[in-house]
Amino acid sequence: MTALSELTRPWAAMSYGFLDASAKREMRRKMLKAIAVPGCQMVYASREVPMARGWGTGGLQVTLTLVNPASVVKVIDQGADDSVNAVSIRKFLARVSGARETWDTLEATILQSRHRIPEELMREDQILVLQVPNPEPLRPVEPNMSVAREMHADADYGRLWLILYEQMVRSGRIMQGAAYPSLVNGRHVITPSPIPRWDVPKLHMAHHLTFLSAGREKRIFAVPPFTSVEPLVFSDVPYKVEEHGDLTCHRSGVKGYFMNEIPQDDGSSAFELSDSNLGIKAIQARDGEPVKIGETWYNSGAMQ
Amino acid sequence: MAYVATRGGESAIVQSERLYRAGLGAIDADRVAEVGSALPWLVDRVMGEASLYEPESAALALAQTGGDLYETVLLLRAWRTTQPRLAIAEPVLQENLFTHRRISAAFKDIPGGQILGPTLDYSHRILATSVLEGNPFMPEPVAPADEPAPARQPSLAAWQKAQGLVADPPREEVAPKDIPDLTREALLFPAPRAHVLQSLARADTGGVLTLGYSAMRGYGNAHPTVNELRLAEAEVCVRHPRGTVFSAGRVKVSQAEVAAKEAEGIRLGFAATLGWNEIKVISAATLDLNAPGAAKGSPVEEEFVLYHTEPVEASGFCIHFKLPHYVTFQSSLDAIRNAKTKDAVPAKPTPTAAKTKTRELEKEPAE
Numbered sequence: 001m002t003a004l005s006e007l008t009r010p011w012a013a014m015s016y017g018f019l020d021a022s023a024k025r026e027m028r029r030k031m032l033k034a035i036a037v038p039g040c041q042m043v044y045a046s047r048e049v050p051m052a053r054g055w056g057t058g059g060l061q062v063t064l065t066l067v068n069p070a071s072v073v074k075v076i077d078q079g080a081d082d083s084v085n086a087v088s089i090r091k092f093l094a095r096v097s098g099a100r101e102t103w104d105t106l107e108a109t110i111l112q113s114r115h116r117i118p119e120e121l122m123r124e125d126q127i128l129v130l131q132v133p134n135p136e137p138l139r140p141v142e143p144n145m146s147v148a149r150e151m152h153a154d155a156d157y158g159r160l161w162l163i164l165y166e167q168m169v170r171s172g173r174i175m176q177g178a179a180y181p182s183l184v185n186g187r188h189v190i191t192p193s194p195i196p197r198w199d200v201p202k203l204h205m206a207h208h209l210t211f212l213s214a215g216r217e218k219r220i221f222a223v224p225p226f227t228s229v230e231p232l233v234f235s236d237v238p239y240k241v242e243e244h245g246d247l248t249c250h251r252s253g254v255k256g257y258f259m260n261e262i263p264q265d266d267g268s269s270a271f272e273l274s275d276s277n278l279g280i281k282a283i284q285a286r287d288g289e290p291v292k293i294g295e296t297w298y299n300s301g302a303m304q
Numbered sequence: 305m306a307y308v309a310t311r312g313g314e315s316a317i318v319q320s321e322r323l324y325r326a327g328l329g330a331i332d333a334d335r336v337a338e339v340g341s342a343l344p345w346l347v348d349r350v351m352g353e354a355s356l357y358e359p360e361s362a363a364l365a366l367a368q369t370g371g372d373l374y375e376t377v378l379l380l381r382a383w384r385t386t387q388p389r390l391a392i393a394e395p396v397l398q399e400n401l402f403t404h405r406r407i408s409a410a411f412k413d414i415p416g417g418q419i420l421g422p423t424l425d426y427s428h429r430i431l432a433t434s435v436l437e438g439n440p441f442m443p444e445p446v447a448p449a450d451e452p453a454p455a456r457q458p459s460l461a462a463w464q465k466a467q468g469l470v471a472d473p474p475r476e477e478v479a480p481k482d483i484p485d486l487t488r489e490a491l492l493f494p495a496p497r498a499h500v501l502q503s504l505a506r507a508d509t510g511g512v513l514t515l516g517y518s519a520m521r522g523y524g525n526a527h528p529t530v531n532e533l534r535l536a537e538a539e540v541c542v543r544h545p546r547g548t549v550f551s552a553g554r555v556k557v558s559q560a561e562v563a564a565k566e567a568e569g570i571r572l573g574f575a576a577t578l579g580w581n582e583i584k585v586i587s588a589a590t591l592d593l594n595a596p597g598a599a600k601g602s603p604v605e606e607e608f609v610l611y612h613t614e615p616v617e618a619s620g621f622c623i624h625f626k627l628p629h630y631v632t633f634q635s636s637l638d639a640i641r642n643a644k645t646k647d648a649v650p651a652k653p654t655p656t657a658a659k660t661k662t663r664e665l666e667k668e669p670a671e
Binding site for chain 1: 314316317378379381382384385386388487488489490491492493494600601607611616617619620621622623624627628629630631632633634635636637638639640642643646
């Protein structure tokens with residue numbers, strides 16, 4: 001008779017990469033579906049992970065499925081690698097996968113981010129994983145998810161256009177800040193997650209693959225490489241990114257990127273680069289240290 | 305490295321966790337055992353919401369979090385989801401439950417009798433302050449009944465079905481492995497019956513009470529009568545690979561049936577959960593009773609109820625608002641300032657304002 005021990009592997013406290021094989025298999029299938037229908041929200045079981053819902057559990061499940069011992073992971077929150085939750089996620093990834101950690105966008109193979117896309121161009125061999133709090137661009141006009149799902153099936157986006165129009169009538173401009181609704185591949189409207197408007201054009205015809213994953217809401221969607229991503233705008237009202245092109249980082253002296261505004265005691269504001277590691281590299285370069293700064297999407301404050 | 309020096313996030317999170325844990329002190333097996341024996345009703349509540357019946361793990365999770373219930377449930381859920389599935393148990397039937405307590409508000413007496421079992425329902429809620437003065441509270445001994453209540457009780461609904469008062473829908477025969485499993489697939493609407501009952505079973509007690517209470521007060525269309533409330537132990541019967549069915553042990557379960565009186569007969573709402581938690585099953589059964597036909601977005605509609613009473617999702621999203629949101633804030637600030645500049649033009653048609661307007665118009669195409 002076969003002994004039980006011959007049929008099983010030795011007991012281990014957890015699987016490689018934390019998620020068990022059945023969870024990863026489901027994730028892979030849903031990730032492939034998401035790539036196959038760009039921008040279409042795919043439902044997944046979304047396992048509980050050792051982190052609270054709403055804290056990047058969706059992004060984490062994607063990264064845990066993609067990661068392998070040769071991976072190099074970068075995790076940012078609001079553009080910063082040392083933001084507390086980014087640190088926590090990166091440490092967890094390294095602990096359960098053995099992957100190398102990095103702060104450098106150029107080095108990373110998997111880049112998990114909350115609310116920013118780095119300023120340095122991403123390549124074909126890199127994957128961006130965006131954490132998504134609310135995957136449903138229709139939520140402001142239709143809070144019921146099953147109704148919203150039918151509206152996507154019908155490409156029924158009229159009410160979304162209407163609220164943008166109403167904003168223009170009421171306020172003289174479209175007031176949508178971050179998470180600007182965008183049409184992917186000419187078919188599905190997505191929320192690009194709460195990235196600033198500054199970052200949305202980086203998704204359009206990008207060289208890299210982007211996964212957007214909402215763990216709490218159990219939805220995943222993707223923007224495959226070389227796919228069109230067009231913010232919803234009226235033909236006579238151009239898309240406006242934040243007016244940060246002329247701002248200068250008071251730490252690094254770099255100009256022309258998305259900035260954090262730091263209120264000052266004298267009533268004025270100082271600005272610092274939101275992409276914190278680009279700021280560090282700029283300071284290192286200024287001080288004569290050998291450091292490689294990649295090409296950026298924006299040059300002199302304008303998208304290339 | 306000027307950026308790094310001013311942030312120091314990595315060491316801050318390590319120290320803040322240490323500060324929390326320092327307040328709890330050492331956690332050893334004795335503390336876990338003490339939590340388990342002193343707080344069985346809390347352990348039950350946690351096991352239900354975690355959908356993991358393991359009293360020792362639940363007590364450990366309570367000890368490890370210092371009693372933060374949402375953290376406790378998350379710890380157990382995250383542990384549960386990694387565990388292998390060894391078998392699927394045989395269905396639990398009401399008439400086979402080892403019943404400790406079983407009451408009905410619908411009839412004065414019912415077949416099998418009203419069995420009060422353990423309850424504080426009729427106690428005087430007086431705080432035993434004498435304990436703090438050094439006089440331990442010693443529970444009075446329980447006097448056994450002359451005739452012990454039968455361990456197994458028929459369901460009241462069976463009698464009602466025989467009377468033609470309750471519709472008896474045909475039983476769907478589903479192979480155990482084909483029962484939809486909420487923990488392995490996402491909840492979509494209209495939800496399969498299995499998903500509804502599983503969601504209610506692991507719902508947040510406070511959440512189902514809040515929404516259930518709103519239905520009871522009148523935001524629902526059906527007023528519940530407790531048809532049957534039961535606290536019991538269920539045998540977990542599993543099939544050995546050789547074919548023998550055996551009991552792997554007993555788990556505490558609670559279940560409630562609430563009734564709506566309608567012209568066509570009695571309609572029932574049902575909920576059950578692991579552990580003994582009467583508030584939860586009565587509230588959840590009330591929501592189950594009120595869900596059919598409820599308007600989209602009403603507080604008793606299926607999608608509204610099930611999405612908003614998920615304890616791990618709801619608590620996680622609530623605390624996520626503590627995370628920095630300065631990028632999104634900055635993005636909106638830009639739009640607000642820009643809109644204000646535009647507002648200023650008609651209100652103050654001064655040369656300065658007009659200049660601002662011109663400058664802004666000039667800037668726009670360059671963006």
